[in-house]
Amino acid sequence: MPLGAAAIAAEVERLIAAGRAAALALFASDRQSRQRFVHKTAALLTEQAQNLVQANARDLAANPNLSSALRDRLRLDADRISAMARDTAAVAELPEVVGAIVGRQTMPNGLVVERQRVPLGLIAIIYEARPNVTIDAAVLSVLAGNAVILRGGSEAAHSNQALVEILRQALQFAALPPDAVQIPTTRDRGLVDALVGRPGGVDLAIPRGGTALIEAVTRAARVPVIQHYQGVCHLYVDGSADLAMATRIAVNAKAQRPGVCNAMEALLIDAAIADRAVPVLAQALHQAGVQVRGCPRTLARAAATAIAATDADYGREFLDLQCLCAVVDGLEGAMDHIRRYGSHHTEAIVASDPAIADAFVRGVDASCVAINASTRLNDGSCLGLGAEIGISTTKLHAYGPMGLEALTAVRFVARGQGQVRT
């Protein structure tokens, strides 16, 4: 039975009051305590691996009708738990962001102006089935001095409950407030709307998941939202490309892990080299198990390895071993295509002419533009952030992978000797 509005409102106020009190304590916390929390989380994951597998088994049993891909995302086993523990321990050693000075200048009147990173405050993260997000999101948020309210998918309810218990034990061990990591006591659907719809409640809401989830959160929100939207990522193979390199990158970008947001969804080939490049690229993708959906100019050159694309395949996020392949008229044709169908996530070019590559970078608006590299490299670890909480397609605040820095605000600190405004 759904809760009444009053009960939901009461739960939201409880979460926010407890979360804000925890955020206040974390704001001035020392690095040692936050690191101790992260290391203890890693240790408890290992110690309590068997409990976690059992909790996860209850989730798997309670959701017998999930697709095999979703079951795989949901599953926790000993190997995955030990990888989580290892990754978590590594996060503790990332450079400190809280209090970091990112700029300093002395004004003519002697005022010393610093730009300093401080925690954001209280963050709500709303996500879907993968339980490892629970650990990543909580550990990164707290290490950056924030409190979090986590709302994971219902399929992972038991796993997430067990993981949050570990996180709260680790907070207590580190003498930090356990309410720095909270999960709502109800799974009522109205709770998310009420939580993100409370003005002045959380400082940031981060929805991670399918388009419907992100749109629902954005619609309900009266607080800032950073969206982690879909990736309709293109790879443009220019006339100046090294074709062997382009082939390696195209196969990696599509087939290495097709179900993720930085996988290539459309391959664009310069008409100038179509006769040579289309057969080679289509064949390589076909051999990697990819269904190539070609435009007419592609089909004319790769009839055996491609099928005809429909209108719906343009701008489509396949998330599977399928992709569009279109012949375009050079750089301008590629950029026109990307402006029309891209989603500002990841756009890549293979070109050996640096002037072409530079023009592509200048003309394409995406969170990551890759030159002679796979779209799959738009990821926190590959781009040097160490760990990430997701890939933002919102341009404000964070654009691309969100690491520890993106979980802080940058304020001004003005150090004077009596300066006034004249």
Next chain:
Amino acid sequence: MPLGAAAIAAEVERLIAAGRAAALALFASDRQSRQRFVHKTAALLTEQAQNLVQANARDLAANPNLSSALRDRLRLDADRISAMARDTAAVAELPEVVGAIVGRQTMPNGLVVERQRVPLGLIAIIYEARPNVTIDAAVLSVLAGNAVILRGGSEAAHSNQALVEILRQALQFAALPPDAVQIPTTRDRGLVDALVGRPGGVDLAIPRGGTALIEAVTRAARVPVIQHYQGVCHLYVDGSADLAMATRIAVNAKAQRPGVCNAMEALLIDAAIADRAVPVLAQALHQAGVQVRGCPRTLARAAATAIAATDADYGREFLDLQCLCAVVDGLEGAMDHIRRYGSHHTEAIVASDPAIADAFVRGVDASCVAINASTRLNDGSCLGLGAEIGISTTKLHAYGPMGLEALTAVRFVARGQGQVRT
């Protein structure tokens, strides 16, 4: 007669389509063109000063019932126009932000990862009576490579129309699309809601003005919003303070320009020095024309220069020659007061003990924390930004004065030699 929903929706689609096309052209525009636009704007302000004064006179005549403070904010005269022209010309020489590389690292696989500033895209700015905001907002936005839709206050309608004509002439002169600066063709109240409520429409909405305006925009928005909220700014005079410095700063913070968001609204005095400090500070404020509203411990020491504060005076943004004065129990008492009543805008301390000052900085969450300096220095020019579009109290993306950098996004550019994900 208000427009129908269909007519408003059509106007919104027209503004967004034209704005996005202009933003696309600006995304890849060169610095010279954008500078030429700014310089031409400055020149046209001077050339067309008389027209501007006439347009402004129509606004003043059409709004006879404004308070004298609002009339003053609305007024354009020859001096103000020449100051606008001078400030505008100075903005053109600020360092280029578009394309600026703000970080670079080479990964172990040889991938060179750059963080690069790019324009945000299309920005909607919704503001109240001061016409100079029209020029500041447009010039800074376009110089950072963005297109803007400006919705100023109805009181300034004629002035803003004349200013936007200058801006569009200057865009044409610089061979940039005139639709980089647009104003809606209707002043229907439904337009703002429809504009900011259009998902995927503008990349950012910035409301500047009173709390009601900001809350209305935030409520309607389905796009990111950066709020420029009120400033309930405190000055804490610690027991270790130089009392002469504290007095100078308190008078400047409150009385130099009382009607602005970075003016001091509450003076907090350490109980340890209350006997000595309260009479001196209350007397100095009183002499500067400030009505001091004191807590009981203040009144006991400054009966002649203070009146009794009411509950409503705590956390109040007076925006006038009035302020709260409260005696607090040391640093902790001051920080408790600020956490309860502050608005995350500007918080200042006067202290000669650096340990106290550091603890204040660590414990207080505000867009600008000032040590031994006036709250009035939380301003783009005083903090080294050169110019600002307002002072953000949103922690996301920009916290404090928003200059050119805050009008850009930071993306990743990954330069490879064939790197793939393994």
